Amino acid sequence: MARTLEHGDLPSLARGFSLLGSGGGGTTTMLELMLADADWPLTVHPVAGLDPATPCIAAAFAGSTYLLTERIPGSDPFDELIAAAERWTGVRAGAVCPLEGAGLNGLTPLTLAGRLALVDADFMGRALPRLDQLSLFIDRVPGTVTVCGSGAGGVVLIETDRAADVESLVRGAIVQAGGAAGVVVAGFTVGDLIEHAVHDGYERALELGTAFDAAAAAPLSELAGRLGGRMLGTGRVAAVEAAPSDAYSSAVEVTADDGALLRLVARSEVLAVLRDGSLEASSPEIIVTIDSISRDILQVDGLSIARHVALIALPAPAWWTERPERLRQVTPSAFGIDGLDAA
Structure with missing residues (x-):
């Protein structure tokens, strides 16, 4: 309709x-x-x-x-x-x-x-x-x-x-x-x-945006649930580093509120998140970064040192996961970043 x-x-x-x-x-x-x-x-x-x-x-x-x-x-x-x-x-x-x-x-x-x-x-x-x-x-x-x-x-x-x-x-x-x-x-x-x-x-974007607006002031864990996503962690950005082998990639280290070390691997989009070295989420999952205080939805270049952020993973569009030949085009290895594809 x-x-x-x-x-x-x-x-x-x-x-x-x-x-x-x-x-x-x-x-x-x-x-x-x-x-x-x-x-x-x-x-x-x-x-x-x-x-x-x-x-x-x-x-x-x-x-x-x-x-x-x-x-x-x-x-x-x-x-x-x-x-x-x-x-x-x-x-x-x-x-x-x-x-x-x-x-x-x-x-x-x-x-x-x-x-x-x-x-x-x-x-x-x-x-x-x-x-x-x-x-x-x-x-x-x-x-x-x-x-x-x-x-x-x-x-x-x-x-x-x-x-x-x-x-x-x-x-x-x-x-x-x-x-x-x-x-x-x-x-x-x-x-x-x-x-x-x-x-x-358009249907999904409107549903997500409406849910985000309705829960913008709610606890971050509740916000993640309203979006149909899963909370990967919250914390403070401690370092932003360029990848030594890839000028287009960067790594963002977040000291999590629960004591863990979160590491975001990004190009123009966030491609993967690791917790204490273990893979938590990776493309084609949609990894969202939100300012924990203002609730602004952040671009990769907005992940600056000392910023407090929340990381949420939203489900990947099913089109990409239906066939292996499609999935191969959007995992981190498709961007030349090895070892971060989901098992």
Whole structure:
């Protein structure tokens, strides 16, 4: 059944997508401001609620989310990308879905919901850093095209069967664009989402955000339970270190309130948590870090020394755990970090 989103749902929806970011995905403030003047209410359709033959696109911002707060996108940041995709495919889009169901990109397709049917499915179900980790690419759905802005009105269009090409070429275009750009994936239908996407991300985000708001002042253990998660620990950040063998990875040590030593391993998202050297949680589980005092949902770079934090693990999207070949793409070893995959 289709769900109607009111403007009053936006803060809870944004908080839910922030939780699904696992410490990444970018803050939602910019998108919340962009959506202030949207044509509310908006309708979100389940995958089964639309004609499966409907041509669909996915939209997102990629690159540095911090640059997006300095260079605010225009009122129609995806128009040129959608036009290029439609020229190439010869098909006009009828629906839109998120590229990733987390962080600011969970909200991004709402900017297009006034002219395209908004469908409740995405290609990650959480935040992940690489475009070659999109479910659509992992399942090798044929005929997709990816379009990225390259700055000064230019676009780069990629049609390839190799997901690694999409990742590398889009990253090059983002550098050319100045560090952040819009991305659109096209060439698929709503029917392709039935098997090749994570469903009900808006539903989950709204439920999480509503539960978080209702329990924001409750004890942290109760908050974890309301979110359907498990408490990994609370404590004070004692150290933040770059990994000596990987410039993109970091380790955050937390002195737990119960005397244990918690160690978070992160890239742009938190990938694993260890307690006294034993693995407690790892990707694709969604590891949430919350400021114990303010109850702010933290990004990885917000894990600063002396901050008091709570660590909560939320269940992984089932799509990733259904098949071993999917799971291999999102465990810590897929990021080059060995020894932290769950048994």
